[in-house]
Amino acid sequence: MxxxxxxxxxxxxxxxxxxxxxxxxxxQADLGIFPWKIESxxxxxxxxxxxxxxxxxxxGRLFIAxxxxxxxxxxxxxxxxxxxxxxxDCKVNGDYGPLNGYGWIDLNYFMGGDERExxxxxxxxxxxTFESLAYAxxxxxxxxxxxxxxxxxxxxxxxxxxxxxxxxx
Numbered sequence: 001m002x003x004x005x006x007x008x009x010x011x012x013x014x015x016x017x018x019x020x021x022x023x024x025x026x027x028q029a030d031l032g033i034f035p036w037k038i039e040s041x042x043x044x045x046x047x048x049x050x051x052x053x054x055x056x057x058x059x060g061r062l063f064i065a066x067x068x069x070x071x072x073x074x075x076x077x078x079x080x081x082x083x084x085x086x087x088x089d090c091k092v093n094g095d096y097g098p099l100n101g102y103g104w105i106d107l108n109y110f111m112g113g114d115e116r117e118x119x120x121x122x123x124x125x126x127x128x129t130f131e132s133l134a135y136a137x138x139x140x141x142x143x144x145x146x147x148x149x150x151x152x153x154x155x156x157x158x159x160x161x162x163x164x165x166x167x168x169x
Contacts, residue, residue, distance in 0.1 A: 001044045001045065002017070002042060002043050002044050002045075003015065003016045003017065003043070003044060003045040003046070003047070004016065004017045004019055004038070004043050004045070004046050004047070004070075005017065005018045005019065005047045005049075006019050006020075006031055006046060006047065006048045006051060006067075007019070007020055007031060007048065007049070007050070007051030007054075008020045008024075008025050009022065010024070011049065011154055012024065012025075013047070013152060016047065016152075019031065021121065031051070031063065032055065032059060034062045034063075034065075034066055035066060035069070036066050036070065038066075038070045039070070040069050040070060041069075041070070041071065041072050041073070042070060042072070043070045043071050043072065043075060044071075044072055044075050044076070045075060045076045045077075045078065046067050046070070046071060046075070046076070046077045046078065047078045047152060048063070048067065048077065048078065048079050048080075049078070049079075049080040049152075049153060049154055050080055050081065050082075050154060050157060050161075051063075052064075052079060052081050052126075052128070052133075053081050053082055053124045053125065053126060053127060053128070054121060054122065054123065054124060054125060055125055055126060056125045056126055057125075057126045059125075060126055060136065061136060061139070061140075064136055064137060064139075064140050064142075065140050067140075068140040068141055068142065068168055071168045072168070073168055073169070074167065074168060075167075075168045076165060076166070076167060076168075077137075077142060077165070077166040077167075077168065078150070078152070078153075078163075078164075078165055078166075079133065079162075079163070079164045079165075079166065080149075080153055080154065080157070080161045080162070080163050080164075081127075081128050081133065081161065081162050081164075082124070082127060082128075082157075082160050082161065082162070083128075083129070083130075083160060083161060083162035084127040084128055084129045084132075084162075085129045085130070085162075086098065086099065086159075086160060086162075087099070087105070087107060087127075087160070088107075090105070091105075091107060098159065099159055099160055100158075100159030100160070102157075102159065102160050104124075128162065129162075130144075130146055130162055130164065133162070133164055134164070137164075137166045141168060141169050142166035142167060142168055142169065143166065143167045143169055144164050144165070144166040145164065145165055145166075146162070146163065146164060147163045147164065147165045148163060149161070149163055150163075
């Protein structure tokens with residue numbers, strides 16, 4: 001089974017091919033340069049944990065398209081992103097407790113990328129609700145469903161995360 005951990009950063013996973021811009025990855029690559037140098041329909045599973053929000057809306061769609069291209073039919077795409085609905089609910093209710101102390105609660109900074117974040121790659125450029133993510137995935141032949149965190153997810157972000165599994169049809 002071939003499994004890719006896209007945007008692995010410091011979250012190196014054994015039994016996965018870790019792909020990131022940093023030299024600590026198994027494959028050093030800028031995932032913002034399309035197409036990727038990965039053979040079409042060669043991958044069984046992809047983990048994209050807290051990477052999609054770092055792309056613009058347009059580049060996020062290109063990212064999803066590349067995932068569709070490299071996944072085998074029936075392949076699984078596991079996505080974790082900040083859940084915009086959770087942040088909006090907290091803002092409307094004036095209670096940020098459900099975010100479990102997450103520091104980036106000002107939506108102006110959170111959605112546009114706070115200049116206080118010195119690493120340009122770490123700034124958020126687009127945010128998703130389940131509906132907006134499922135719509136984007138559907139455009140590229142995926143069937144998406146919500147899920148809870150799995151053992152390979154970054155549990156430190158569970159309070160703010162939307163977890164989705166998408167099956168390539």
